[in-house]
Amino acid sequence: MMSTQNPSIISHVSIGTNDYEKARAFYNVVLATLDINIIMEHPGAIAYGRMYPEFWVCTPHDGQPATLGNGFHMGFIALTKDQVHAFYDAAIAAGAICDGPPGPRPLYSDAYYGCFVRDLDGHKIEAAFWDEELAAKLQDH
Template identity: 70%
Template sequence: MDNNPSILSHVSIGTNDFERAIAFYDAVLPTLGCKRFMEHPGAIAYGKQYPEFWVGTPFDGQPATVGNGTHIGFIAPTKEAVHAFYEAALAAGGKDDGAPGGRPDYSEPYYGCFVRDPDGHKIEAAFSYEQLE
C-alpha cells in the first residue's frame, strides 16, 4: 500500500545558473524541513521523505524560462516557518513577491508568502490551520 500523500511524483524547474540556484534552494528549503535527496549531473532533488522538487539545467540545452501564471507552493508547518522561508529566500538572492501574512481571499486560516527565486520562478510557503485538523 502506498502511504505517499502527494498527488504528484515530482516538480522540476529549470535554471540558467545551476550553482546559484542550488545555493539558493540549499539555504531556503531547510526552513521547511526539506533536504537534498538526490544529485545527478546538472540536477538536484529536494524533499522530506522522497525527491519531489528538482532543480536543474534544461535537458534540451536551451535557456530555462519562467512560466507565466506558474508557481510552486511549499507547505510550511507553522507561521514562523513561513517567515523563515521568506527571510532565507531574500537573504539568498530571492525577490519579494508577497510578504508573509494572511490571505483572506484564499481562505481565512491561510497564511503565506511569495518570492521569486534568482531565475524568476515564483515560489510560495503557506501555512493553514486546516493542516492541523
C-alpha cells in the same frame, strides 16, 4: 506487511535554471527552513523533499536556456507561521525578490498564511501554512 501510501498527489515538479550552482545554493538554504532536504543529486540536477524527490532544480535537458512559465508557481508546505517567515527571510537574504510578504490571505481562506518570492531565475515560489484547527472551525459555521 502494510506499506505507507505516499501522501503527495504529484510525483514531482522540475524547474529550470540558468545557473545551477547559484540555484542549488539558494534552494539548499531556503528549503532547509521548511525541513526540506536534498534527496538525490545528479550532474546539473538536484531533488528536494522530506521523504521523496518531489521538487527538482535542473539545467534544461535540451541544452536551451531555462525560461519562466507565466502563471506557474510552486508552493511548499510550511508547518508553522514561523516557518513561513523563516522561508521568506532566507529567500530574500539569498537574493530572491518579494512577490508578497508573509501574512494572511483572506481571499484564499482565513486558515491560509503564506508568502511569495521570485527565485534567482524568476520562478515564483510560495511557502504556506494551513491552520487546520481554524479551517475546521470555519467549516462548522
